[in-house]
Amino acid sequence: MKPAAFEYYAPVSVEEALDLLDQLGYDGKILAGGQSLIPAMNFRMAQPHALVDLNRVKELFYIKSAPDGSLLIGAMTRDVTVEFDKMVAERLPVVTETMPLVGYYQNRTRGTYGGNLAHADPTGQLPTISVALGARAHIRSKTGERWVEMDDFYLGPFTTILEPQEMLVEVAYPALPPRSAASFKEFTRQVGATPMVGVAVLVTLDDKNRFKNAKIAYLGVGEKPYAATECVKVLLGQEATAEAIRAAAETAAQKDVDPGTDIHGTADYRRNLVNVLTRKALTQAVQSAKK
Amino acid sequence: MTTEVKTKVIGKSVWRNEDPRLLTGMAQFVDDIELPGMLHAAFYRSDYAHARIKSIDVSAARARPGVVAVYTAEDFGDYWHVGPLQVPPPLAIKGAQFNARPLVPIAKDKVRYSGEPLAVVLAESRYIAEDALADIYADLEPLPAVTDMEKALEPGAPLVHDDLGTNLAADVYQQVGDYEAAKAKADVVIARRFFKDRCAGGAMENRGIVCAWDEKAQKMTVWCGTQAPIPMRNAIAKNLGLSEDQVRLVIPFIGGGFGPKVMTSMPDDVLLPWLSRKLNRPIKWIEDRRENFLATTSERDQIHYAEIALTKDGKILGVKDVFYHNTGAYDPYGMTVPLNTQTHTLGQYDVPNFYTQIKMVFTNKMVVTPVRGAGRNYGVFVMERLMDLAAKELKMDPVEIRMKNLIQPHQLPYKTGIIGQDFVENVLDSGDYPASLKKAVEMIGYEKFVKEEQPRLRAEGKWVGIGVVNFVEGTAVGPYEGARVTVGNNGKVVVLTGCSTQGQAHFTTFAQLVAEQLGVDVKDVHVTTGDTDQFHWGAGTFASRGITVAGSAVYAAATKVRAKALSLASKLLETPEEELELADGVVRVADLPSKFIPLGELAMKANPTRGTIEPGVEPGLEATAYYAPPHGATGYGTNAIILEVDKETFDVKIRRFVFVHDCGTVVNPMVAEAQIHGGVQMGIGTAFFEQLVYDDNGQLLNASFQDYLMPKATDMPMKMELGHLSVPSPLNPLGLKGLGEAGAIPPPAAYAQAIENAIHDVDFEILDMPLNPSRLYELVKAARKK
Missing domain, CATH: 3.30.365.10 (Aldehyde oxidase/xanthine dehydrogenase, molybdopterin binding domain)
Incomplete structure (x- = not known):
């Protein structure tokens, strides 16, 4: 379990890093916290020609508020920093509550927020939450920059729209509208283990407690974070009652998701989890939104 | 006491x-040892579980800078040899049929399990050695694999060892009394098929070896993590044609053994000392976790066709158990594991008529040798399940039917009539089995739980159940x-x-x-x-x-x-x-x-x-x-647990965990308790978390800790409630009995009983282990459809 030989670069600025990525093209691979890449390299499942280590790029470590009220998290911000950040807890409590489920504490002291998102693990909690919250990815390259909705960021397992010369530098979470709340629920066999199914929901209620807006995204039922549509149709315009939530959860399990069977669980069992977790997540989000 | x-x-x-x-x-471990001029070994392993070797091209690997040598079976010449058989079959069992097919150090002509080594690279660093593995090309002709024990014995099944003409590795029956006659007189006979799958040894430290030949001193020094230093030294001396005193084995600290490290005929044991002498260079090999999952020996899988015959008041007249034991591709450890199953099936119970038959089978899976519990737990699982099924049929309380059939203290020492892994008749030497059951029942508050707490929790809509099972542990052979x-x-x-x-x-x-x-x-x-x-x-x-x-x-x-x-x-x-x-x-x-x-x-x-x-x-x-003991000393105990099953996710939480045991005189209670804790963790693993999952092609699907779920601290009971009995063994001056494997033995049986008891409103049976939430969901779903 030793990695194949690789070149190593340690830039100190985004500009320098982007230059390197531009030169290296498909040979370059960004090293952020290394909690997934390094094991993959040790297994020789990943054999990058060159690593561009961002750990010295100080300008990528931050959490701040944007003028439009959105929350910005720099790509190299450590997961623990996000976990214990007061502004995050205030504005995006769902992120604060979910952080302890991301790997183990030790992983989170090295793991980075942007690294987690860009790794595109189909069972990742943060990608799914980011999709539900309507986050946007700020992507830069030597020749330009672009903003991409997290909905469009993921292509498949461990695959994003990032080009080899591009870097995810920041993710932006828009401020939640009034009477809105988000929630995340997952089922894992063990504390800190890969979740079997997870769901992130964002709901907005109108002044009569009817669902004005809802976004529901899943992990573990497909190849990437999956935003459901059928169950949302069931919810919109309905009063936020237990019955409405129950109907939406049933719809999600039966119509939205198409999970597979593997050594940990059958497709039917996963549908059952989708049902249970969707109900719990919606119930919690509605309660918070009413406050 | x-x-x-x-x-x-x-x-x-x-x-x-x-x-x-x-x-x-x-503390010094094997991997801490660094010697001047030391080479690093890496094994090139087969991706196929069953294949004919057409050719292996190692020329590119040999040409890579930093690579010193690459050896295939052919390159070992006359040194390539089969075995030896580490544990012979017991001659004491009349009519026992055993086909010895010990390990080969490196595959020749044919590959029999996925992960079997085909070549070994020696390089200046482990990095280079692993680089060179990618240079090797093995031309393998895949053959149909056989993984299912029963299918392996059907006519026309692919043969693991072609020369044998069958996949039957052993066929052994032992009996006491006359089961069929007892069955004819019985009021109730219950027969079921049980399956229990295999798990890994999973020591924190993988295997590893450093060997150094000293040409001037004409002496071989080996550092490794073996559980059996002297047999290992003797095996190396014999392999190399040296006298025993020319080989020195040094055992540094070892990060867990659990069974697989008792092997002395693994590829590294056999090949690397010879290569060190041949190349006159020290060699180090440290096993990867992936290699450990694929190619170090593991636990067993068994299928049991078992039945129990009883009177209508719950007295056992006889037990019959015909079981298949999957030994994997080879059988270097003889019949130790299935013999343990035979000697532990009846456990603490007084059963006058017993028929037990082993059908040991070769398949294209990893080789099976003892892992903590080592077959004992399989016998206990089957017997305790039979007791539960009988209790249900007879509308008896599970504790009551057990109490009724226990061997009484005055019956000890109790000769079981079954030959065990030490080739002599198994004797239950000492103890007080009713005291163990009584203590566990008291500690967990059985009466109060069943009469007060459980009805209240059920009224709240909760699935909470209790399980109480007994076991013996043959130790100290x-x-x-x-x-x-x-x-x-x-x-x-x-x-x-x-x-x-x-x-x-x-x-x-x-x-x-x-x-x-x-x-x-x-x-x-x-x-x-x-x-x-x-x-x-x-x-x-x-x-x-x-x-x-x-x-x-x-x-x-x-x-x-x-x-x-x-x-x-x-x-x-x-x-x-x-x-x-x-x-x-x-x-x-x-x-x-x-x-x-x-x-x-x-x-x-x-x-x-x-x-x-x-x-x-x-x-x-x-x-x-x-x-030198005349025969083993037998420990025993009772495991009582209360579990809660989540009605929606079917996840299982431990509410209480009581473990009563007797290991005779306790030398250090803290150490003894820690042994129980560790054993229990493995027992919980084999009940609800751990399983080596193979597909039909003999591919291991979960060869990493991401997918192989090792129970963690958070999966353990919040509190271990241990009860100690101390009936000294008469076999040694201090009255000692072993306890290292005790904890690993009863939990699967306890889980099965407690889960069935928890899900009281569904009529279903747990006959297979391990469980997981999804399997439990499917079992309940199927029962509800009926």
Whole structure:
């Protein structure tokens, strides 16, 4: 379990890093916290020609508020920093509550927020939450920059729209509208283990407690974070009652998701989890939104 | 009950001598050993489970800078040899059929399991060695694989060993009484098929070896993590055509054994010492976790067709169990594991008629050898399930039917009539089985739970259930262990034995046995458990035998040293021996403590540099002793648990976990409890988390800890409620019995009973293990559809 030989670069600025990525093209691979890449390299499942280590790029470590009220998290911000950040807890409590489920504490002291998102693990909690919250990815390259909705960021397992010369530098979470709340629920066999199914929901209620807006995204039922549509149709315009939530959860399990069977669980069992977790997540989000 | 031996140090939770070094990172493990000029080995392994080898091209690997050599089976020439068979079949069982197909060190002509080595690379670093693996091209012709035990015995099944003409590795039956006659008289007969899958040994430290041939000294030194230092040394000497004293095996600290490290005929054991001599360079090989999952030996899978015959009031008349045991691609460890299943099936129960038959089968899966529990747990699972099914059929309480059939204390020693892994009839030597069950039932509050708590929780809509199961644990088998105890001139004591430690606290418990006899501080007793140049007799650490077999030898040697010390001190102090005592590192007059002689000084006087010593007296305060049990000592216990099943996710949470056990005299209660904790963790793993999942092509689907779920601290009970009984074994002076595997044995049976009891409103049976939430969901779903 030793990695194949690789070149190593340690830039100190985004500009320098982007230059390197531009030169290296498909040979370059960004090293952020290394909690997934390094094991993959040790297994020789990943054999990058060159690593561009961002750990010295100080300008990528931050959490701040944007003028439009959105929350910005720099790509190299450590997961623990996000976990214990007061502004995050205030504005995006769902992120604060979910952080302890991301790997183990030790992983989170090295793991980075942007690294987690860009790794595109189909069972990742943060990608799914980011999709539900309507986050946007700020992507830069030597020749330009672009903003991409997290909905469009993921292509498949461990695959994003990032080009080899591009870097995810920041993710932006828009401020939640009034009477809105988000929630995340997952089922894992063990504390800190890969979740079997997870769901992130964002709901907005109108002044009569009817669902004005809802976004529901899943992990573990497909190849990437999956935003459901059928169950949302069931919810919109309905009063936020237990019955409405129950109907939406049933719809999600039966119509939205198409999970597979593997050594940990059958497709039917996963549908059952989708049902249970969707109900719990919606119930919690509605309660918070009413406050 | 308390131990009958009056002791000062034995029975105390003395802190472990080994811990300061372990906890400060100062303990040496195999991978810490670095030698000048050392080469690093890496194995090229087959991706196929069953394939014919057409050719292997290693030329590119050999040409890679930094690669020193690449060997395939062909390159080993005449050295390539089969085996040896590590454990022969017991001749005592009449009519036993056994087909020996021991390991081959490196695949020749054919590959029989996925992960079997095809080539070994030796390079200047492990990095380069792994680079070179990618340069190798093996032209393999895939053959149909066989993984299912029953299908493997059907006509026309692919053959794992073509020359054998069958996949049947062994066919052995043993019986007591006449089951069929008992069945004819029975009121109730219950028959089921049970399946229990295999799990990994999963030690924290993988296998590893460093070997160094010294051309000038004509001597081979090997450092490795074996559980069996002396057999390993002897095997290496035999392989290399050396005398035993030309091979020195040194055992550094070991990060867990759990069974697979008892092997002495693995590819690294056989090939690397030979290569070190051939290339005249030290060689290191440290196994990867992936290699450990794929190619180190593992636990077993078994299918049981079992039945139980009873009277209508719940008295057992007989049990029949015909089971398939999957030995994997080879059977280097003989029949130890299925024999353990046979000897443990009936457990604590008085069953007059018993028929048990092993059908051991070769398949294209990883090789099976003992792993903690080593087949015992499979017999216990089947029997305890039969008891539960019988209780249900007869509308009896599960505890009541068990109590009714227990072997009573006056029946001990109880000859079972079944030959075990030590080739002699299994004898239940000591204990009080009803006391164990009663204690567990009391500790968990069975009556109150069933009558008050459970109805209340059920009314709240909760699935909460209780399980109470019994087990025995055959431990401390022969042949023997030995020890040498020496008092040094500094008054400190050295203990040497060939029974190595993988974390069981030999450095402390053996020291306690010596301190008891010699009146020294436990910290002043230094134990060396694996250096064949210092002590070269013994079999090793397995079958829960360390403290009982090696410990008894240590105690006997210390007793001899004590006698020598008293005899010499009596002369020097001019006091009769009866008036002397050994305490605080001195021999002194009991009534006049100021009249003493330190042990170190006594040691010097026992080994004078001039003058004479008394005829017939051996020099030094030193003695060697051996202990050889006539048969194993049998521990036992009861596991009582309360589980809650989530009605929606089918996840299972432990609410209570009671474990009552009897290992005779306890040398160190803290260590004993830790052994139970560790065993229980493996038991919970095999009930609800761990499983090596193979597909039909013989591919292991979860060869990493991401997908192979090892129970973690958070999966353990919040509180371990342990109950100790201590009925001394009559087989050794201290009354010791082993307990290393106890915890791993009953949890799957307890889980099955408790889960069925929890999900009271669905009529279903748990016949297969391990479970997981998804399987439980599917079981309940299927039962509800009926």
